[in-house]
Amino acid sequence: MDTEEQLIIRLQSGDETxxxxxxxxxxxxxxxxxxxxxxxxxxxxxxxxxxxxKLYQNAxxxxxxFGSARAYIYTIARNESRMRLRAKQSRPQKLADIDxxxxxxxxxxxxxxxxxxxxxxxxxxxxLTREDQHLLQASxxxxxxxxxxxxxxGLPLGTIKSKVRRALLKLRDLLGDV
Amino acid sequence: MxxxxxxxxxxxxxxxxxxxxxxxxxxxxxxxxxxxxxxALQASFVALSESLPLATAPxxxxxIIQERIKPQTPSSGITEEKIILTPIKNRRSxxxxxxxxxxxxxxxxxxxxxxxxxxYKQVRxxxxxxxxxxxxxxxxxxxxxDDKGDRLGSVLTLSDGRALFVLRDPxxxxxxxxxxxxxxxxxxxxxxxxxxxxxxxxTGYDFIGTSLEPEGGSPAPTHPLGRVAIPLxxxxxxxxxxDTPTSSKDQTFxxx
Numbered sequence: 001m002d003t004e005e006q007l008i009i010r011l012q013s014g015d016e017t018x019x020x021x022x023x024x025x026x027x028x029x030x031x032x033x034x035x036x037x038x039x040x041x042x043x044x045x046x047x048x049x050x051x052x053x054k055l056y057q058n059a060x061x062x063x064x065x066f067g068s069a070r071a072y073i074y075t076i077a078r079n080e081s082r083m084r085l086r087a088k089q090s091r092p093q094k095l096a097d098i099d100x101x102x103x104x105x106x107x108x109x110x111x112x113x114x115x116x117x118x119x120x121x122x123x124x125x126x127x128l129t130r131e132d133q134h135l136l137q138a139s140x141x142x143x144x145x146x147x148x149x150x151x152x153x154g155l156p157l158g159t160i161k162s163k164v165r166r167a168l169l170k171l172r173d174l175l176g177d178v
Numbered sequence: 179m180x181x182x183x184x185x186x187x188x189x190x191x192x193x194x195x196x197x198x199x200x201x202x203x204x205x206x207x208x209x210x211x212x213x214x215x216x217x218a219l220q221a222s223f224v225a226l227s228e229s230l231p232l233a234t235a236p237x238x239x240x241x242i243i244q245e246r247i248k249p250q251t252p253s254s255g256i257t258e259e260k261i262i263l264t265p266i267k268n269r270r271s272x273x274x275x276x277x278x279x280x281x282x283x284x285x286x287x288x289x290x291x292x293x294x295x296x297x298y299k300q301v302r303x304x305x306x307x308x309x310x311x312x313x314x315x316x317x318x319x320x321x322x323x324d325d326k327g328d329r330l331g332s333v334l335t336l337s338d339g340r341a342l343f344v345l346r347d348p349x350x351x352x353x354x355x356x357x358x359x360x361x362x363x364x365x366x367x368x369x370x371x372x373x374x375x376x377x378x379x380x381t382g383y384d385f386i387g388t389s390l391e392p393e394g395g396s397p398a399p400t401h402p403l404g405r406v407a408i409p410l411x412x413x414x415x416x417x418x419x420x421d422t423p424t425s426s427k428d429q430t431f432x433x434x
Contacts (some may be wrong), residue, residue: 014303016247023243027235033227045236052243060310066206066213067190071220074227075192120227140226158184165187168222169215175225 004069011059019056026070027052030077037081037143047084051077082143124174132167139164181205181212190219199316200337232381249302265378304375311342320408324390324403333406339381341408343388345374356391358399359383370395380408 387405
């Protein structure tokens with residue numbers, strides 16, 4: 001069976017079945033990430049579509065030497081979500097405001113693997129400082145740019161980037177331990 | 179060695195300008211420490227993304243994506259109907275004949291449409307590949323000429339050691355383009371293609387070239403086409419000419 005990286009490489013030569021396989025594997029995760037950032041199903045659905053169309057169009061830019069397929073695809077989704085936020089010029093509601101009882105918002109929280117993974121990451125996050133937690137939350141789940149975070153906190157842009165970078169590296173260390 | 183760690187986060191999040199990305203990639207190829215840090219940053223980002231409650235993607239999305247990436251191909255003609263008027267006494271046999279003919283026509287139409295679609299996909303993939311190369315800031319290109327000065331196509335190179343022969347026409351049926359690398363009198367086959375693109379690695383060679391060979395290739399070039407010196411040295415292009423002719427075919431073709 002092809003790895004996700006091999007699927008993108010096959011997509012580079014126009015193999016659309018590879019796109020279908022990647023969609024089967026990762027569409028829920030991409031949709032969930034977009035939904036988290038945008039807090040709106042219609043917008044998240046459009047980002048999901050834009051992400052896979054962009055993946056198809058820009059597969060050539062993927063370099064397996066320096067990154068995983070998942071990181072590449074989630075990065076497209078994050079950046080598409082942030083572009084959509086900028087276009088709307090307004091911040092979404094808090095996640096708590098989403099109607100989780102809406103049948104259309106099918107959260108599959110009972111999936112054991114995902115549940116375990118969430119607990120592992122949640123535990124690791126608890127070991128970070130509140131500032132680090134806030135920076136990761138704002139940067140990856142709320143769609144704030146580093147420049148916006150610098151403006152919010154009054155810290156230089158370089159300092160924000162260093163803090164986010166160190167928080168990610170610390171998280172990685174913790175995930176290795178938990 | 180100084181480590182450009184400030185740029186790793188931007189690179190991991192695809193927020194680094196293309197020129198800086200290329201510089202960073204050159205560093206990454208030599209620096210295990212930065213490669214390891216980049217991998218850690220990406221792994222954390224993936225873990226964070228996958229720690230979210232999993233929502234089910236709307237069912238209609240895949241069909242919309244397929245529609246958006248679907249190439250515009252000519253109509254297959256499968257639905258075209260044929261009306262045949264025949265004398266009543268022969269109608270049954272003519273009906274059978276017409277049915278068989280329609281079936282064969284439909285099958286041929288379907289096969290033609292399938293082939294057209296496949297061919298179109300391949301051409302699109304090739305166009306995307308060339309566009310991808312041309313959009314890179316480190317791309318260098320020269321015209322690829324035969325010994326009469328007629329243009330065979332172009333040769334593109336990137337700073338990462340890859341070269342792309344972009345040939346004007348595909349080889350005739352039963353033939354293939356074969357690429358060769360030459361250094362210190364040694365000649366090495368670099369690959370074959372029965373289409374118009376041929377990607378090779380130029381690292382370690384003084385010249386790269388192509389020849390026309392039977393499908394499956396030859397141990398030595400039998401119909402040499404041309405070669406270019408490595409690295410490419412594109413001079414300022416004259417007006418209306420996208421790149422500069424520097425390739426040649428000579429008597430010592432592919433002999434290093």
